[in-house]
Amino acid sequence: MTGTERKCFQKYYPSDFDPAKIPRGTKSGGPKIVQRVMTPFNMQCNSCSENIYKGRKFNMDREKVEGEDYLGLKLFRFHMKCPKWLSQISFRTDLENCDYKCEQGAKRLNSDGEEGVGIRNFGDVKDSEDVLDPITLLERRTKQSRREMKAQEELEGILEANSGKEGVDAIGILKAEEVLKNKIDEEEEERMVKELFRKSIPEAKKIQKTPEKPPIDMKRKNEQKERFAGFKLVKKTSSLSYPPATFSSAYLSDDSD
The missing domain is CATH 1.20.5 (Single alpha-helices involved in coiled-coils or other helix-helix interfaces)
Structure with a gap:
């Protein structure tokens, strides 16, 4: 019902409407109290076969069982609705066996999902x-x-x-794993160092074989070229003929005097 329908004050009544023909509901049993209760056992709905497990919470109507008691103690009946089909399910307390009895709408199941021992279909009380x-x-x-x-x-x-x-020995296993991990890390570091050292040796040899040439000063080279532009360069020869050295006797005589 929408808000406008709820606030509508004009209702349509047919011409043959007779309020006396409306059926009136009658309350059966004693007063009912709404109580939050957990299901005491596993059960299966007879209408839709929905499984309701033990410990599931429902808002149930609690009423006193009229005309019955156990050693002066009151017995109570609980009414609930199936969460899927909304069919009526009811069970009651069984103080004599310290248990609950199913009465209507479902069948009791054990922990394995099968019908338990002594379970009755809830229409058959006998x-x-x-x-x-x-x-x-x-x-x-x-x-x-x-x-x-x-x-x-x-x-x-x-x-x-x-x-x-x-x-x-959990502690020993952990210690052994830690030692093994440290050993693997050390081996990995040693392998990396050897690999780096192996790569560095050829590079050093290559650097020694090919020394860097000094850079050429082009400005100075051009200046020298301009300075010696008018000179003719003569190639020096190593085979030059000079006359053999001779000593005159005059020089000797002078020396002797």
Whole structure:
């Protein structure tokens, strides 16, 4: 309903409208109290097969069970709606067995998702005859024994895993991993140093073989060229003939005197 429809004050009534023909609701049972309650067991809706798990919270109508009590204690009935199909589901307290009884709208399930032992369809309150059937009792005992054996195997597996973990020295393993990591880091550093040293040796040899030539001063070269422009260069020869040296006797005689 929109806001304009809610605020509309003029309603249409047909000509044959008779308010006396409108059915009036009647309250059944005692006064009901809305209470936030968790589901006490796993259940499955009969209308839509929706699974409702134990511990799920619902706003339920609580009422007192009229005409019944247990050792002077009151019994209560709870009404809830299926979250998917909105069908009515009800269950009540069972103080004699310290449990709850399902009454309408769903069927009780055990922890494995199957119908539990002694579960009734919630339209049938009286006990069924097949509960006393020995074959049915044998099947239930077999299922129970299989369930216990499975739980025992799982427990043994958990205990074995825990015992294996207790024998492992976690601190020693961590220390060994740290030492191994440090050793790998040192080897990696040593390898990198050797590789760098190996690359640096050929480069040094190359530098020594090819020394750098001094840069040519072009300005000075041009000045020298202009200075000696008018001179003719003669190539010097090494084979020059000079007369042999001779000493005259006059010089000798003078010396002797």
